[in-house]
Amino acid sequence: MINRRNFLTTVALGTASAAVLAACGQPSPAQTGSAENPVTINYTWWGNDDRAERTRKAIALFESKNPDIKVNGNFTDFAGYWQKRATEAAGGGLPDVMQWDLSYLRDYGQRNQLLDLSTVKIDTSAFDKSLLPSGQIRGKTYGIPTSTNAFAVYYDPAKLASLGISEPDGSWTYDEYNAFLTEVGTKSGGALFGSSDYTSVWWMFNIWLRQQNIEAFTEDGKLGFSKDDLKEWWNKVADLRGTPAIISEERITQLLPKSAFGSNATASEVTWDNFMAGYLGDSGAKELKLVPVPSDDPDNLGLFLKPSMLMVASAKTKNKDAAARFIDFMVNDPEVGQIFKTSRGVPASKTQRDGTTFEGTDKLVVDYEKSIEKYLKDAPEPPIVGFGTLEASFKRISADLNFGKLDVNGAADAWFKEAEDLIKQNA
Amino acid sequence: MTQSPTLSRRSTSSDLPQPRKSRQRGADTRAGYTFLLPWLLGFIALTVGPMISSLYLSFTNYNLFEPPKWIGLDNYISLFQDERFLQSVGVTVSYVVFGTPIKLAAALAIAMLLNSKRKGQGFYRSAFYAPSLIGASVSIAIVWKAMFGDSGPVDQSLSFFGINLGGWVGNPSMTMPMFILLTVWQFGAPMVIFLAGLKQIPGELYEAASMDGAGPIRKFFNITWPMLSPVIFFNLLMETIHAFQIFNAAYIISNGEGGPAGSTLFYTLYLYLRGFSDFRMGYASAMAWLLVIVVGIITLIFFRTSKSWVHYSGDSK
Numbered sequence: 001m002i003n004r005r006n007f008l009t010t011v012a013l014g015t016a017s018a019a020v021l022a023a024c025g026q027p028s029p030a031q032t033g034s035a036e037n038p039v040t041i042n043y044t045w046w047g048n049d050d051r052a053e054r055t056r057k058a059i060a061l062f063e064s065k066n067p068d069i070k071v072n073g074n075f076t077d078f079a080g081y082w083q084k085r086a087t088e089a090a091g092g093g094l095p096d097v098m099q100w101d102l103s104y105l106r107d108y109g110q111r112n113q114l115l116d117l118s119t120v121k122i123d124t125s126a127f128d129k130s131l132l133p134s135g136q137i138r139g140k141t142y143g144i145p146t147s148t149n150a151f152a153v154y155y156d157p158a159k160l161a162s163l164g165i166s167e168p169d170g171s172w173t174y175d176e177y178n179a180f181l182t183e184v185g186t187k188s189g190g191a192l193f194g195s196s197d198y199t200s201v202w203w204m205f206n207i208w209l210r211q212q213n214i215e216a217f218t219e220d221g222k223l224g225f226s227k228d229d230l231k232e233w234w235n236k237v238a239d240l241r242g243t244p245a246i247i248s249e250e251r252i253t254q255l256l257p258k259s260a261f262g263s264n265a266t267a268s269e270v271t272w273d274n275f276m277a278g279y280l281g282d283s284g285a286k287e288l289k290l291v292p293v294p295s296d297d298p299d300n301l302g303l304f305l306k307p308s309m310l311m312v313a314s315a316k317t318k319n320k321d322a323a324a325r326f327i328d329f330m331v332n333d334p335e336v337g338q339i340f341k342t343s344r345g346v347p348a349s350k351t352q353r354d355g356t357t358f359e360g361t362d363k364l365v366v367d368y369e370k371s372i373e374k375y376l377k378d379a380p381e382p383p384i385v386g387f388g389t390l391e392a393s394f395k396r397i398s399a400d401l402n403f404g405k406l407d408v409n410g411a412a413d414a415w416f417k418e419a420e421d422l423i424k425q426n427a
Numbered sequence: 428m429t430q431s432p433t434l435s436r437r438s439t440s441s442d443l444p445q446p447r448k449s450r451q452r453g454a455d456t457r458a459g460y461t462f463l464l465p466w467l468l469g470f471i472a473l474t475v476g477p478m479i480s481s482l483y484l485s486f487t488n489y490n491l492f493e494p495p496k497w498i499g500l501d502n503y504i505s506l507f508q509d510e511r512f513l514q515s516v517g518v519t520v521s522y523v524v525f526g527t528p529i530k531l532a533a534a535l536a537i538a539m540l541l542n543s544k545r546k547g548q549g550f551y552r553s554a555f556y557a558p559s560l561i562g563a564s565v566s567i568a569i570v571w572k573a574m575f576g577d578s579g580p581v582d583q584s585l586s587f588f589g590i591n592l593g594g595w596v597g598n599p600s601m602t603m604p605m606f607i608l609l610t611v612w613q614f615g616a617p618m619v620i621f622l623a624g625l626k627q628i629p630g631e632l633y634e635a636a637s638m639d640g641a642g643p644i645r646k647f648f649n650i651t652w653p654m655l656s657p658v659i660f661f662n663l664l665m666e667t668i669h670a671f672q673i674f675n676a677a678y679i680i681s682n683g684e685g686g687p688a689g690s691t692l693f694y695t696l697y698l699y700l701r702g703f704s705d706f707r708m709g710y711a712s713a714m715a716w717l718l719v720i721v722v723g724i725i726t727l728i729f730f731r732t733s734k735s736w737v738h739y740s741g742d743s744k
Contacts, residue, residue, distance in 0.1 A: 079683065083703045090491040107706070111492040253597035253687045254577040389705045396684065403599060403688040414510070425488070425707070 033068040033322065040070040041322050045099035046081040051343060058336050062329050069322045082388070089113050094314035096323045100143050102134060102307055103391060105382040109142035115313040116140040120324035123332055126350040134307050134379040143310030144331050147274075147345030150305050150369055150376075151207055152290040153177075154261060154279060155268040163187040163267075170291030174236055177294040178245070184267045185244025193247035193266045196259075199237050200398030202391045203306075204270050204293065208233060210302035210377065211295045221384045221427075223419060230412045234401060241402055249402040258282050273365050274308055274345040280361060290368040292375070301375040308345030342366065385426040393418045485712035495709065502713035512714070514689050515697040518603070522693065523670040526607040531662055534614035538621035539651075552622070559615030567609075568679035572596055575605050596680065599690040606691065609676055617662040624658035625651070656737040664729055671722055674699070694718060 033039030045055055052075050059071045074095070076084060082104060088094045094113060108114050118141040124132060127145070135143035157167055165183055172180070181194025198204050206216045215224045240246045247260050261269035262282030269279075273290055280288060295301045311330055313323040330336055334355020337347045342362040346369050347353040358366045384390075397415045400406045406414060460467075485502055487495035506512050541552055561567055575581050577594035585592055595601035632650050641649065652659075674695040677685070685692030685700070694714070702711030 086491050086703065086706060108492075111490075113492060249687060250593070250597035251577070254594045256682055386705070392684075392704070396686070396689075399686065400688055405599075405688045422705075426490075 033070075035067040038068050038070045039319050039322050040072055041097060041317070041319050041326060042072045042074065042095035043097045043326065044074045044076075044081075044095045046076060046078045047099075048077075051075070054339050054343065057339050058330065061333075061335060061339070062326060065329070066325060069319075069325065071326060092316060094316065096317040096319055097311065097313050097326050099146075100310040100312040102143075102310065102382055103388045105135070105143055105310065105312075106137060106385045106387065108312075109137045109140070109382070110385055113315055114142040115315050115317060115320065115323070117142065117144060117313065117324070117327070120313075120320050122324050122328045126332060126352070127348055128305070128350075130376070130378045131305060131307065131348055134382060135310050137382055143307070143312045144327055145307030145310050145348040146331050147308045147340075147342075147348050148305040148369065149272040149274040149308040149345040150303055150372060151203060151270065151293055152273045152368060153268055153270050153293055154276075154288050154290060156264075156283070156285050157287060157289055158285065159192060159264075159267045160184075163192070167289070168291050171298060172294045173296050174294045178237065178240060181240060181245040181268070182243070185246075188244070188267075190244040193251075193260070194240075194245040195247070195266050195268045195270070196252060196261070197237060197241065197246050197249075197398060197402055198270045199234050200395055200402070201270060202394045203272075205230075205233050205394070206380070207293055207302040210304070210380075211297055211300050213300075215380065217381070217384050219381075222423060223416075227412050227416050230415065231408050234398070234408045234411060238408065242404075246402075249399045252399075272306075272308065272345075273368050274342055276361050276365050277343060288364075290364065292372055301372070302377070303372050303375050304377050304379045305369065306379055307348065384423065386422045389422060390419055481712040481715055484709050485716050487709045488707075489709040489712075490706040491708055492706075498709070502710050503717070505710070506713060506717065511689070511692065511697060515685075515692045515694045518690065518692050519671060519673075519694040521603060522606060522610075522673065523667060525603075526610045527663070527666045527670050529607060530611045530614050531617055531659070531666060533611050534617040534662070535621050535655075535659075537614065538618045538625055541618075541622060542625045552619075556615035556619060559613040565675060565679060568676040571605070571609055571676070572680045575601075597687050599688040602680075602687065602690045606673070606676065606680075610670065610673070617666060620658055620662055621655070624655045628654045653738045657739055660729070660733050660737045664726060667725065667729075668722055671718065 043059070045051065047055075055073060055075070059073050062071060063069065085094065085098070085104075085108075089108065089111075100108075105114075117135075122144060124144065131145055131148065132141070135141055135145055153168070153170075155168065160167055163184065165180075165187060168180060177198075184192060184194040209216055209225055209229065214229065218224045237246060242248070247266050251265060252260050255263045255265060259269070259279075259282070260266045262279050264283050264285070270293060276288065276290070279285070292301050292303065311327040313320070313327065317323050332349045332351050334352055337352035337356035340347075341356065341358065342365045346366050347356060393415060397406065397411050397418075400414075401408065401411045484495055486497060486499060488498050488501075489495035537555055541548060541555070573579055575595040577597070579594060582592065582594055592598070592601060595605045628651065632654070633646060636646050636650060672695060673693050677691050677693040677696045678699070681687075681691040681696070683696070683700075685696050695718075698711050698714040698718075701707050701714065
């Protein structure tokens with residue numbers, strides 16, 4: 001893994017190669033390829049073997065349609081992905097085209113590592129106008145969404161039936177959701193928990209803020225909510241912590257790397273709708289269902305479609321044109337939709353969505369996103385620089401809350417201290 | 428840890444090679460440095476160079492993307508206001524303070540058992556040494572995690588005796604004992620060195636002591652301990668330094684997060700998270716240098732105090 005020497009070496013090599021590359025980073029004329037002499041672009045993504053196989057199919061298809069471009073593909077898991085990109089960016093060697101996550105768009109976009117895609121030819125006419133801003137920062141387009149996902153409550157109908165609990169209809173307040181969690185815990189005698197602590201999920205907090213028309217981050221990269229908002233949020237389940245309504249943090253840690261819901265330890269979970277296939281695989285459940293998140297205002301569910309992933313290009317790519325053609329193909333081509341189905345989320349481009357046939361689980365996800373259409377608001381702006389860190393500390397501090405290491409006031413103080421420190425650091 | 432200090436009696440002058448003519452000696456020196464060259468180059472390019480650059484970075488705000496910004500001692504100052512940093516210091520110190528002595532005691536005890544001549548001795552030595560060969564590997568950390576998990580073998584065997592602790596992995600107060608057990612289990616390397624040291628203690632000393640009516644405990648404290656003290660000192664030093672650097676097991680068992688409730692947030696793990704997850708390379712470099720300094724000071728203290736309890740043969744004490 002790593003020891004101090006490796007770590008220092010990596011840092012040093014990164015610094016050294018940055019210097020070398022800066023020296024030879026003279027602008028070179030744009031390259032164009034031909035079928036006899038194709039240009040090569042590098043593409044990288046994160047994901048499992050399933051996604052790798054699908055991506056390789058899509059690349060092969062692209063190459064057969066564009067004989068003047070060769071795509072050199074490479075992938076890793078999600079955590080390792082960002083460490084690798086950071087070192088590459090330090091050395092000026094980011095791949096030409098990359099799969100990207102919203103959490104890291106500002107970190108790289110604002111620091112001039114990504115290409116402004118409005119300067120190249122990519123067709124965005126088939127995209128929902130409310131979705132595109134989530135790939136834009138200060139008027140520049142750094143990412144094109146491949147697909148969307150939305151927040152939902154998952155539940156396992158078979159588990160509810162065995163406890164004699166009726167299925168939720170998807171319109172509920174927080175009190176009703178809490179009552180539901182308690183009922184699961186009580187009726188199962190503690191054998192099955194209601195859910196994991198839903199207040200520990202950053203995006204659920206974000207949705208709750210939006211239900212009260214508060215944006216989590218302001219335009220100028222500061223926090224848009226107060227400490228009291230956060231306290232109120234964490235207090236929502238104050239009475240449920242330590243009861244069978246909510247699974248303990250000890251158990252969750254034991255079950256890792258599987259989730260509590262995927263391990264059949266809980267009856268419900270709030271998270272992104274494109275996790276469906278993963279949950280089905282992990283839990284072996286015959287069927288899982290999706291309903292909207294709770295809200296105290298039945299007309300404002302705070303829901304939005306988020307780009308589940310984006311396509312970006314390196315600012316230093318020498319093959320802008322080829323990179324743009326590849327991105328355009330990956331987000332718009334109906335055959336690519338047919339290859340990925342909903343494994344990247346629901347295709348964002350209408351051309352691609354309409355060209356894809358959805359069956360079984362894929363259909364459940366698409367149907368859910370259709371069913372919440374009337375509640376959807378604009379996707380939030382790309383979160384602030386360093387958001388990945390904030391999201392992780394939100395989860396960690398929530399866990400401390402469940403371990404009883406902190407009370408709600410202490411937890412809110414701790415998170416705000418870290419957030420303010422980070423915002424100051426990146427200002 | 429390749430060489431062990433030797434306890435042999437001082438060589439008499441007749442054993443020493445006679446000094447050669449100085450010209451030949453110069454040629455020997457050149458040849459020596461030539462053979463050292465690959466290692467020296469590696470040492471300068473891969474260790475000294477990076478260390479100097481990290482020393483510089485520790486005084487900067489460096490996020491890997493933008494050029495480092497000089498901020499003086501700010502990183503070092505904010506370290507001491509960072510609760511997570513203080514927590515990581517606490518976790519690491521308790522690991523070093525409890526883990527190292529227990530590990531050394533186990534190593535010495537087993538070495539003494541294996542020192543006596545009996546059947547199958549070679550087999551036992553190999554068997555006890557084996558865990559330290561594989562102990563630092565990724566796979567063992569994964570096995571350890573499974574063993575101490577909910578309804579894992581450890582939980583089940585303890586339940587059999589009526590001790591219901593549940594899984595250790597998810598319980599913040601049980602993770603440290605688990606890590607200490609993991610390190611104690613890898614006592615092989617210090618054990619081999621102890622064994623080598625025990626073999627060098629002359630048997631006459633024990634015989635003479637027996638004649639005078641000394642029991643085993645008396646023999647241990649009056650013969651074994653002082654005669655072995657240079658080896659004990661060496662092992663204590665190496666194992667302490669080693670313990671400060673624990674990373675692999677912590678990274679794997681806690682999924683790289685230092686949980687549950689920060690109970691496995693070892694120093695190096697927090698350093699890594701700061702550098703590669705939060706992109707605060709300057710802060711991480713400051714942490715690395717602080718560790719180097721503290722380990723250096725501890726080593727110095729060990730050497731200073733060693734004079735009072737480490738005995739080398741031939742000493743007038």
